[in-house]
Amino acid sequence: MRKRTQKHGVLKVAGIGGLAALLLGAGLQLASADENAATAPVSVVCPTVADKLGAVPAAARDGVDRELRNLENQIANVNARLAREPGQAANQLNDIAGKRRAVLERISLNITRVGGTAPAGLAGLANCAPNTGGGAGNGDGGPVAGNPGAGGGQAVNCPIVEDKLPVVPAQAAAEVERELANLERQIAEADARLARLAERPEGGPNFVQNAIVGPLEDKRIAVLNRIATAIGRVTGDRPAGLVALAPCSVGAGGGAGADAGQGADAGQGDDGGQGDGDAGAGTVPTVNCPTVADKLPPVPAAAAAGVNQELANLEKEIANANARLARQAANPQGGPNFVRNAILGPLRDKRVAVLDRIAINIGRVAGARPAGLERLAACTLND
Numbered sequence: 001m002r003k004r005t006q007k008h009g010v011l012k013v014a015g016i017g018g019l020a021a022l023l024l025g026a027g028l029q030l031a032s033a034d035e036n037a038a039t040a041p042v043s044v045v046c047p048t049v050a051d052k053l054g055a056v057p058a059a060a061r062d063g064v065d066r067e068l069r070n071l072e073n074q075i076a077n078v079n080a081r082l083a084r085e086p087g088q089a090a091n092q093l094n095d096i097a098g099k100r101r102a103v104l105e106r107i108s109l110n111i112t113r114v115g116g117t118a119p120a121g122l123a124g125l126a127n128c129a130p131n132t133g134g135g136a137g138n139g140d141g142g143p144v145a146g147n148p149g150a151g152g153g154q155a156v157n158c159p160i161v162e163d164k165l166p167v168v169p170a171q172a173a174a175e176v177e178r179e180l181a182n183l184e185r186q187i188a189e190a191d192a193r194l195a196r197l198a199e200r201p202e203g204g205p206n207f208v209q210n211a212i213v214g215p216l217e218d219k220r221i222a223v224l225n226r227i228a229t230a231i232g233r234v235t236g237d238r239p240a241g242l243v244a245l246a247p248c249s250v251g252a253g254g255g256a257g258a259d260a261g262q263g264a265d266a267g268q269g270d271d272g273g274q275g276d277g278d279a280g281a282g283t284v285p286t287v288n289c290p291t292v293a294d295k296l297p298p299v300p301a302a303a304a305a306g307v308n309q310e311l312a313n314l315e316k317e318i319a320n321a322n323a324r325l326a327r328q329a330a331n332p333q334g335g336p337n338f339v340r341n342a343i344l345g346p347l348r349d350k351r352v353a354v355l356d357r358i359a360i361n362i363g364r365v366a367g368a369r370p371a372g373l374e375r376l377a378a379c380t381l382n383d
Contacts (some may be wrong), residue, residue, distance in 0.1 A: 036349075040312075042082045042083070042086040042089060042130065042131075043079045043082060043130075043131045043133060044075060044078050044079060044082070044092070044093065044096060044128040044129065044130060045128060045129050045130070045131040046071070046075055046100070046125075046128035046129075047098070047124075047125040047127075047128075048125075049068060049071055049104070049107070049122070049125055049240070050068055051110075051313060052119055052121065052122065052125065053107070053119045054117075054119055056087070056111060056116065057111060057114045057115065057116040057301075059114040059163060059301040059302075060110045060111045060113070060114050060116055060304060062304075062305050062308060062309075063106075063107075063110035063112050063304065063311075064107055064111065065309035066293055066308065067103050067104075067106050067110065068107075070315075071101050071103055074096055074099050074100060074103070074144070075096070075128075076192075078092045078095070078128075080195075082197075082365045085314050089130050092128065093127075093128055093129075096128055097128065098126075098127050099127070100126040100127075100128070101123065101126040103106045104122040104123060104126060105122075105238075105293075105294075106293055106311070107119075107122065108122060109293050109294070110308060113298060113299040113301075113304055114299070114301045114304050115301070116160075118276050126237065127156050145177045145207060154194045154197075154208075154250050154251065155191050155194060155197065155250070155251060156187055156190045156191060156194070156212075156213065156217075156248045156249070156250055156251075157248060157249045157250070157251050158183070158187055158220070158245075158248040159245040159247075159248075160245075161180065161224070161227070161242070161245055162180070164237050164239075164241070164242065164245060165227070165231070165233065165239060165242075166235075168231060169231070169234040169235060170265055171234045172231050172233065172234045172235075172362075173232045175230040176227055176230050176231065179223050179226050179227045179230070180227075181316075183220060183223055184382050186216055186219050186220060186223070187216075187248075190212050190213070190216045190248070193211075193212050194208070194212060194250070197212075208250055212250075213247075213248060213249070213250060215284045216248055217247050217248065218246075218248075220245070220246040221243050221246045224242040224243050224245060224246055225240075225242070225243065227242060228242050230376070268372070283328045284322075284325055284326050285325050285329070285382055286322050286325060286373050286381070286382045287318055287321045287325070287344070287347065287380070287381060287382070288379060288380045288381065288382045289314070289318055289347075289351070289376075289379040290375075290376040290378075291376075291378075292311060292314060292355070292358070292373070293311055294375050295376060296362070296370060296373075297362070297370050297374070298359070299362060299367075300365040300366055302360065302363065302365045303361045303362050303365040303366070306357075306361035307358055307361050307362065310354050310355075310356075310357050310358045310361065313353060313354050314354055317347055317351060317354070318347075318370060318379075319349050321343055321344075321347045321379070324342075326344060328343070339381065344379060344380075344381065347379055348377045348378050348379065349377075351376070351377040351378075351379070352357060352374055352377045355373040355374055355376060356373075356374070358370075359373050
């Protein structure tokens with residue numbers, strides 16, 4: 001089973017122009033083997049979004065850019081699942097349409113919160129179509145080949161880091177979270193490289209080790225050292241042995257999914273809350289969390305960046321919980337209350353902390369904190 005790098009369970013505290021130029025390039029296309037015809041590629045083709053937004057206010061650009069990347073990740077994740085299960089095209093098209101609707105709504109919210117005008121017709125960009133002709137898709141990302149192209153695509157298996165960390169002091173929590181996210185991104189980049197290699201083999205028998213797995217280990221060593229430094233700077237005692245978690249192996253894809261780039265795809269975030277756990281349609285329970293973005297008062301422009309970052313954190317927490325549920329389904333552990341005690345309970349605590357930070361961000365500028373956000377912290381389980 002795929003080991004995911006980021007769970008966050010150990011933490012006790014809780015210019016669009018450049019991006020648009022990338023996003024307007026050729027779309028994402030990942031081929032997979034069809035169940036009945038090994039040469040028939042299966043992928044999704046989605047409408048472009050960046051070119052439909054018009055002028056985006058400067059105060060909304062960070063949030064809009066983040067959501068455009070979420071659209072890109074959603075396409076990559078769906079194509080990865082289609083590469084493993086080409087017969088699930090109909091389910092995956094419905095799934096991505098719902099998730100795209102949530103992201104498109106957040107794009108509008110990002111713009112209108114700071115006084116901009118919501119782009120017309122965004123809702124009509126939610127639906128994607130199957131692409132079996134082998135041509136480039138029309139997705140919201142540039143030419144990013146992010147996931148396996150052949151049915152037996154490989155993926156990297158990396159040790160879980162959070163389980164080996166001591167309690168992280170509050171003063172170090174933000175920096176440690178950033179570095180854990182870096183570990184996620186590194187795994188996603190390695191998986192993307194493996195995916196491209198599956199479609200277009202290159203190099204000799206040691207190419208994967210020398211060009212992908214070896215460099216990944218070096219990058220992980222640097223991140224793990226920064227995590228130890230961040231903790232040691234506050235506690236005076238660096239956690240020992242973290243670099244032993246740097247080496248990764250390569251195995252068959254199709255486990256719990258990539259360990260990065262799934263924030264928007266493993267769940268519909270704070271605007272949907274219903275994820276798929278990245279373990280196949282209908283086979284794994286997922287978390288269902290209350291929406292948050294639509295419960296907020298108008299967000300002052302000076303608070304927009306901070307609020308948008310925290311909304312993205314809510315999405316990431318849902319994605320991490322769904323990933324944990326996927327692993328639990330594949331490899332059950334604990335007693336009858338394990339899911340509530342080890343997944344839903346910690347998720348609620350993390351959401352309380354994020355919701356409190358959202359209220360602080362708004363109150364610091366507006367002079368009054370929005371009340372009652374903590375009521376949105378508890379999530380339930382979708383079977």
